[in-house]
Amino acid sequence: MERAGGARGLAEAGLGGGGESGVPAAGAVAAVLPAGGCGERLGGPTPKQFCPVLGRPLISYTLQALQRVSWIKDIVVAVTSENMDMMAAIVQRYRHQRVTLVEAGTTRHRSIFNGLKALAGDHPHSRLPTPTVVIIHDAVRPFVEEDVLASVVAAARDHGAAGAIRPLVSTVITPSADGCLEQSLDRAKHRASEMPQAFLFDVIYRAYCQCSDHDMEFGTECLHLALKYCHTKAKLVDGSPDLWKVTYKRDLYAMESIIKDKISQQICVVADTEEDAECIAFLQGLLKKELEVQGTSVTLCPNGQDLQKIILGDCYNFVCINMKNSDFRPPRQLLAGLASAAPSPFYPVAVVSVYFLDSQNVSLSEKMKEVMEMKDFAKEVKKQNVFFYGVLIHFPQDNPQQLQEHVRQGASIVASLIKDRNAGLVGQLLIA
């Protein structure tokens, strides 16, 4: 067993934390994440929990969802020995906190049992305190929210066990031996058992200790073990559709689109001047509409500290408006500020630099050198997960009424770039 990456400091600063002594504080909560599966339904060589989504492995999103919840004191991840190094690298790279890795078993139940053993102190090198309640979750359900985690934990304290459920999407049927319909179950009387689930540690650990080889080998349902071996009837908690399990390739596609949607919800508009406020406000309004964003803010010439605050506010999109500046080289000040603000490595940051120029008066041939520099620079900052794009809004001096139409086109292009976050188009100068 190894403690992977991240310091424990943050975890222990949280409320009701366990101590170093191994004696759990009243009500401490830990989580076990079985991640030893091979993802055969996905059809690729990479197990689905390690498949990249916007460049980051799926399991990192699930860890992010769990570590966001400060009262989850420890997260034990069970991975196969062959994936152990990769998993440790993921924890380090994405600075995951409070994560301990243990070796997965040959089945899902065996992996979970290994995770529980590490929390029971039943492990030679274990330093983890035994929690009162343990959450069991899937590595491939990345959108779990704090409220459902809190609900299953509260229900587990009262009932000994609890699990999230969802209505059935399809009718469930029983086939006969010859492959014909024997019976169809009443959809209204049945539910799909999903994750997360939570248990009094004592209940689920006792259940696993008594568990038969047959259950270990072929079983899939933890709630069933608690019922069978400890006579604990789990409380069922209604979950949201977000709890869905990434199973097929189409689910990876869906996940990527959902995340792109989420991180496009906030944009920060940065302008190099306080003049032309009307034009800036017009562009901002268009962007707000195109992206259906929840929030936009305008900041003038931000410094590192301003950016730090913006990034902590979950903003991953910057639109730099250059009214004065006609230099296609990237706005280095913003990008240097971004680097010093050290955005979380979770999502790519999109930076779109917008120029208003009359192309009749500006020789693009002369500016070609700048455009090529912009491309080289974009390639550099892409390594820090910053996607840089340029948009030129054509502003013919002799025809100012065209400006509005061009700003509309420009807003549409900026919105497309932010929504799509296409890595192949970084460094491009697009023209409206």
Added chain:
Amino acid sequence: MERAGGARGLAEAGLGGGGESGVPAAGAVAAVLPAGGCGERLGGPTPKQFCPVLGRPLISYTLQALQRVSWIKDIVVAVTSENMDMMAAIVQRYRHQRVTLVEAGTTRHRSIFNGLKALAGDHPHSRLPTPTVVIIHDAVRPFVEEDVLASVVAAARDHGAAGAIRPLVSTVITPSADGCLEQSLDRAKHRASEMPQAFLFDVIYRAYCQCSDHDMEFGTECLHLALKYCHTKAKLVDGSPDLWKVTYKRDLYAMESIIKDKISQQICVVADTEEDAECIAFLQGLLKKELEVQGTSVTLCPNGQDLQKIILGDCYNFVCINMKNSDFRPPRQLLAGLASAAPSPFYPVAVVSVYFLDSQNVSLSEKMKEVMEMKDFAKEVKKQNVFFYGVLIHFPQDNPQQLQEHVRQGASIVASLIKDRNAGLVGQLLIA
């Protein structure tokens, strides 16, 4: 009842078709598609079967999948009266064949029954022949393949009823009255009942005629009705994961990505010269790799007839290589050819025009007029569902060894444009 759009000619030219007399030929097959749902799980104002995917309503994809199968003689779609005009417009716009619209009922079963009545001749204005076998499918399962349709139809001929099934993704449980776990079902002994299903027309029509109000109101499973009222035990047929039902917004995202993947599988490279074959082959090889395409073909200066063949071969991607031509205006010949070939309105056609130029020798300022013309032109052809983009591969005459690197970048940009089919970026000139 109204006959929507498209001629019947094609249908009746197919094998074993029913006649105008209303007497079905032996073994004729029809399909009923209930599409009266309001899609409340999707959370938007538009019922999910009408949600746009790459600009086209979801139900049109399902109709496309059914009409591709020549032995399905009639497709009866049940829609609510308020959506009747919209549905008729969809059938006309996308030239769907063999489709008849009937009014939906207040529940799924009532809608299906209305569809069956139209096929039974039990309708004042019905001219449809009664089929031997009827397929029932969902409007929101667009990826159904001919093989599974053939399997359920064959099984229905033998057993009276048949339906596609899939393994369960989640464990199914029974809750007790107080919301606790009563029982968890053995996943291995149960299956999810999916669509399509097929029935001897006589069996399912008799079942619906006898069906109780309670079944009509609360039931969801056609196989169950055949069993309950006609004692017909349906044969269960294993379906593929593609049969999945578009239920949530994430499923629409997944569907869009799957379709983008599918239509990026074939590209046609069109060159304006036979010289520089090596360079063209190099670019073609890179594209093949980037897009993981199944096929690429090279055509020189194609005419309308050539393009017709290419489009019928399901190719929706054209890369025009301009070795001789340094005019940024779009390759009008290709686009005129495309217009005359009249591609099916099902998917947007991506046309990427690639130029090899030394930007030192070409004044981009002078060419700005051409670039703006390219944008205007792209806007025009977008109305015909053609997405036009330009890529300039920078080719410094004094440094030919850089060419290879630039061609690589160019291929990556072309691949990004084809994969993403971003409507917001049409008419842009990107630089490699």
